[in-house]
Amino acid sequence: MTDPLLIGYRRLLRPALFRLGRGDPESAHERALGLLARVSAIPAARAGLSALHAPGEPIEVAGIAFGNRVGLAAGLDKQGAAVRAWGPLGFGHVELGTVTPRPQPGNPRPRIHRFPRSGAIVNAMGFPSEGATALAARLARLGIRRGDGAAGARIGISIGKNKDTPLADAPGDYLAAFAALHAHADYIAVNVSSPNTPGLRTLQDAGTLGELLRALTAAARSADPARPVPIMVKVAPDLGPDALDELLSVCVGAGVAGLIAGNTTLDRTGLAPADRRPATDLAGGLSGRPLTRRALGVVRHLARRGPLPVIGAGGIMTPDDACAMFDAGARLVQLYTGWIYSGPALVNAINRLPYPCRPEE
Numbered sequence: 001m002t003d004p005l006l007i008g009y010r011r012l013l014r015p016a017l018f019r020l021g022r023g024d025p026e027s028a029h030e031r032a033l034g035l036l037a038r039v040s041a042i043p044a045a046r047a048g049l050s051a052l053h054a055p056g057e058p059i060e061v062a063g064i065a066f067g068n069r070v071g072l073a074a075g076l077d078k079q080g081a082a083v084r085a086w087g088p089l090g091f092g093h094v095e096l097g098t099v100t101p102r103p104q105p106g107n108p109r110p111r112i113h114r115f116p117r118s119g120a121i122v123n124a125m126g127f128p129s130e131g132a133t134a135l136a137a138r139l140a141r142l143g144i145r146r147g148d149g150a151a152g153a154r155i156g157i158s159i160g161k162n163k164d165t166p167l168a169d170a171p172g173d174y175l176a177a178f179a180a181l182h183a184h185a186d187y188i189a190v191n192v193s194s195p196n197t198p199g200l201r202t203l204q205d206a207g208t209l210g211e212l213l214r215a216l217t218a219a220a221r222s223a224d225p226a227r228p229v230p231i232m233v234k235v236a237p238d239l240g241p242d243a244l245d246e247l248l249s250v251c252v253g254a255g256v257a258g259l260i261a262g263n264t265t266l267d268r269t270g271l272a273p274a275d276r277r278p279a280t281d282l283a284g285g286l287s288g289r290p291l292t293r294r295a296l297g298v299v300r301h302l303a304r305r306g307p308l309p310v311i312g313a314g315g316i317m318t319p320d321d322a323c324a325m326f327d328a329g330a331r332l333v334q335l336y337t338g339w340i341y342s343g344p345a346l347v348n349a350i351n352r353l354p355y356p357c358r359p360e361e
């Protein structure tokens with residue numbers, strides 16, 4: 001990419017942002033998010049940002065009208081602090097959360113580690129959360145409700161369980177978070193794939209998952225019988241083909257509207273040699289460039305099987321990576337690590353891709 005916006009971001013803005021918080025990635029992240037929150041509170045600033053960004057082509061997925069195909073992945077704006085910034089920055093949707101029903105601090109810091117040489121991040125956040133009620137109150141204060149487009153981007157909300165809730169009681173946590181938040185969400189994402197909450201990924205097992213998802217889709221139907229809020233499921237990229245097939249059939253049976261594939265990986269391959277040892281010594285999930293090929297494989301598998309729409313996430317670092325995701329069958333894509341390393345230029349470049357697009361060989 002030789003986009004001047006990209007070069008400006010990488011050479012000027014990114015070094016400054018990475019230095020915020022004296023080099024601690026999470027402090028830098030909080031300060032940058034605080035800045036975005038303040039800027040996006042000003043209508044003229046939102047209009048100015050929107051004018052800089054390619055809007056992209058509208059698309060309907062799971063019954064939701066998205067302004068374009070690019071979303072911000074869960075975990076970057078967990079509490080919706082800068083919720084009105086993402087539309088003007090070119091995103092068609094933002095997945096807030098993962099939020100837990102009750103507030104909790106998450107794992108001890110430091111818990112985000114950057115590996116720029118590898119285009120990667122390792123995180124062990126463990127769902128730090130102000131809780132579902134606090135997020136609902138913030139969205140209500142900003143007048144953001146399901147379907148109204150008031151945020152400038154569609155709003156997904158990712159929900160999870162509190163760390164101290166026994167796994168057997170997990171459905172109660174997801175239902176509580178759902179009840180608090182569904183009125184503000186264009187879709188709800190069920191996070192059963194974070195590696196940083198002990199045992200969470202076992203909720204992907206067929207029996208447990210079926211019970212959880214049937215409870216959530218029933219709650220969605222009873223909250224709005226005419227137009228239940230779509231429930232999406234976010235999967236781990238570490239599942240093999242058989243486990244994916246089993247998960248898919250459970251999701252279809254439970255009335256799920258779509259899949260997000262996927263979360264961070266526990267695998268540590270694909271890192272630059274100098275990063276291998278430090279990244280392997282850290283607990284947590286790996287994202288970014290080392291995840292590209294693995295995430296693509298999962299998306300291709302799920303999209304081929306059908307019938308649920310797939311949102312591709314994982315290692316989308318260039319427009320060509322996004323193109324490969326679309327080519328593999330993803331209807332939408334989401335960015336996290338690519339946004340950290342390449343900024344708004346990446347969103348713009350993906351929104352300018354022709355459809356269908358073919359990745360370069």
Ligand SMILES: Cc1cc2nc3c(=O)[nH]c(=O)nc-3n(C[C@H](O)[C@H](O)[C@H](O)COP(=O)(O)O)c2cc1C
Pocket residue numbers: 073074075076078097098112121122123125127158191194234262263264286287288289291313314315316334335336337338
């Ligand atoms: C610091 C950090 C925090 C994250 N928190 C969440 C989260 O709360 N919920 C979730 O579903 N995914 C979370 N993710 C995973 C991302 O949403 C995304 O699925 C993953 O990073 C792969 O995409 P990427 O390679 O573009 O980063 C987090 C990722 C990072 C790097």
